[in-house]
Each structure stands twice: as structure tokens, then as C-alpha cells.
Amino acid sequence: MLLLTCPNCGVEADETELSAGGQAHLKRFAAGSSDDEFESYLFHRSNAKGVHFERWRHSYGCGKWFLAARDTNTLEVFGTYPAQTPEPPKDLIAAIKKKRPDWKGFAK
Amino acid sequence: MSDVQSVLGGASFDGAVKVTEAGVQGMITLRGDLGSEALAKAVKSAVGLAVPAPLAVKSGAKGAVAWMSPDELLLTVPYDQAEAAVAKLTKALADEHHLAVNVSDARAVFTLSGDAVRDVLAKGTPADVSPAGFKPGVIRRSQLGLVAAAFWMTSDTEVTVVCFRSVGEYMYNWLCTAAKPGTLPIVS
Numbered sequence: 173m174l175l176l177t178c179p180n181c182g183v184e185a186d187e188t189e190l191s192a193g194g195q196a197h198l199k200r201f202a203a204g205s206s207d208d209e210f211e212s213y214l215f216h217r218s219n220a221k222g223v224h225f226e227r228w229r230h231s232y233g234c235g236k237w238f239l240a241a242r243d244t245n246t247l248e249v250f251g252t253y254p255a256q257t258p259e260p261p262k263d264l265i266a267a268i269k270k271k272r273p274d275w276k277g278f279a280k
Numbered sequence: 281m282s283d284v285q286s287v288l289g290g291a292s293f294d295g296a297v298k299v300t301e302a303g304v305q306g307m308i309t310l311r312g313d314l315g316s317e318a319l320a321k322a323v324k325s326a327v328g329l330a331v332p333a334p335l336a337v338k339s340g341a342k343g344a345v346a347w348m349s350p351d352e353l354l355l356t357v358p359y360d361q362a363e364a365a366v367a368k369l370t371k372a373l374a375d376e377h378h379l380a381v382n383v384s385d386a387r388a389v390f391t392l393s394g395d396a397v398r399d400v401l402a403k404g405t406p407a408d409v410s411p412a413g414f415k416p417g418v419i420r421r422s423q424l425g426l427v428a429a430a431f432w433m434t435s436d437t438e439v440t441v442v443c444f445r446s447v448g449e450y451m452y453n454w455l456c457t458a459a460k461p462g463t464l465p466i467v468s
């Protein structure tokens with residue numbers, strides 16, 4: 173069971189109240205980008221076993237999007253933060269590094 | 281004037297808790313900047329209440345107001361006053377980005393009453409319905425019996441459940457099944 177605290181309403185929401193939105197912090201390549209960039213934006217995702225940043229929507233609750241950092245292997249949740257955040261917050265990165273010293277860090 | 285019918289014509293079931301279809305209820309979805317002064321004034325004029333804090337629901341003599349999301353409130357008024365209330369809200373917020381819609385006919389409303397209301401809800405929702413997280417004054421939007429619903433306590437032994445009218449009959453049947461006598465932990 174996965175519980176994520178929605179930063180928009182403060183509810184500690186069960187996974188069944190949420191919708192998964194895939195990898196977070198993707199750069200959107202659209203008109204004017206190269207074919208490779210566009211293909212990568214559409215299809216290429218990291219498939220981490222370990223620390224991963226994701227988009228989630230509190231679809232049965234407040235209906236809003238947010239971002240979450242968790243370990244796909246252990247299901248440990250490191251934190252959640254607003255969707256309007258271009259990169260993971262520094263204090264969250266620091267907290268993850270402390271728990272996962274071997275983690276290579278956030279890569280865009 | 282049309283003869284307005286609620287989804288189940290006020291059906292009720294006496295089980296481990298009493299399940300009642302509450303009949304028609306005026307309901308208005310109001311979206312906008314919940315921090316704005318004009319919106320606070322418009323809500324006050326519509327239902328006589330202040331804008332609630334996150335996850336809060338307040339009620340008074342004129343109606344009720346519930347926090348639905350960072351930019352959405354649910355206002356309840358008597359069914360036949362909803363249209364007029366929407367017109368007033370729209371006028372009061374004409375200069376602001378907002379949305380006020382009468383959703384009365386899109387909803388079904390149920391009342392659960394009895395000592396075991398929390399146990400009945402707990403059968404079908406992932407939301408925390410223990411007294412620590414759920415008490416009068418708190419509204420939760422979540423799943424109930426696998427469909428979207430909002431619910432709040434009007435007292436320690438009474439809960440209002442709101443869902444889409446399209447699943448109203450399903451919700452009623454689910455609630456009646458969940459409230460079947462002999463299927464709950466013994467309630468003191």
C-alpha cells in the first residue's frame with residue numbers, strides 16, 4: 173500500500189485515491205524541436221529501480237496534481253511537493269542522499 | 281414548474297445504520313480565488329458563512345459551504361433557491377475569474393444515521409474515518425464503494441454522503457449492503 177500526502181489539501185491519501193501520472197520533471201519538446209528530442213519526450217522514460225520522481229493526481233480527492241519522490245524498490249516515500257516545481261527541492265534531494273548514499277542524484 | 285424528482289424518491293433502509301436518500305438539494309460549485317475578498321463577500325451573501333479552511337465544512341441557517349479543492353467550494357442552499365444564488369454569485373464576481381454552476385441535478389445525497397456510521401463508511405473508503413481524522417466540521421472527498429463521493433458528519437452519529445446522480449442507485453444499494461444488520465463490529 174502506498175500513502176502519499178497531497179501538498180494541495182494535506183490529506184495522506186491512499187494509492188486508490190490517486191492517479192499515477194508518470195515520470196516528473198520532463199522537459200516538453202514540441203514545435204521546433206528535433207525529431208530525436210520529440211521522440212525522447214514522447215517515449216523515453218527512466219525506469220529506475222530505486223529513487224524516482226513521479227507525477228500524481230489526487231483524483232478522488234481535491235483533484236490536483238503534485239509531485240512525489242519515492243523508492244520504486246522499497247516503496248519508501250521521501251516526500252511530496254507542489255506540481256509547480258521545476259526541479260526537486262534541494263532539501264528533499266539532501267534528505268534522499270542521506271538515506272541512499274549510493275544514489276547518483278537527480279538527472280534531468 | 282417541473283415536478284423535480286430525486287434519484288430514488290426518498291428511499292430509506294433501516295439496517296445497522298439508517299440509510300436515507302435525502303431528496304433534492306440545491307448545490308452550487310464555485311471555483312475561483314478562495315483568497316479573494318470579493319469571493320468571500322459573495323459566499324457570505326449566498327450562505328451567510330465565511331470561506332472554510334482546507335477540508336472544512338460549515339453550515340448555518342441559510343445553507344452550507346464546503347472546501348473541495350484549493351480553488352473550489354461547494355455551496356448548498358434549498359433546491360429552489362440555487363438558480364437565484366448562482367445569478368447573485370455570478371453578478372458579485374463579474375470582475376473576477378470564477379465559475380458558479382448549479383449542479384443540484386447532477387448529484388445524489390444520502391444521510392446515514394446511527395452509532396455505526398463510521399464502520400459503514402470504513403467498508404468502502406480508503407479515507408481515515410476514525411475520530412482522529414473525521415469529525416463534524418471535516419469534509420472528505422474520496423472513494424466510497426469504488427465511486428467518487430464526498431462525505432461529512434453533521435453530528436457524531438450522522439453522515440451526509442454526496443455522489444454523482446448517475447451512480448445514485450448504485451450508491452444506495454452499496455450503502456444498504458454495507459449497513460446490513462449483523463455485518464458490523466458490535467457497537468456499544
Ligand SMILES: [Zn+2]
Pocket residue numbers: 178179180181182183230233234235236
Ligand atoms: Zn489533495
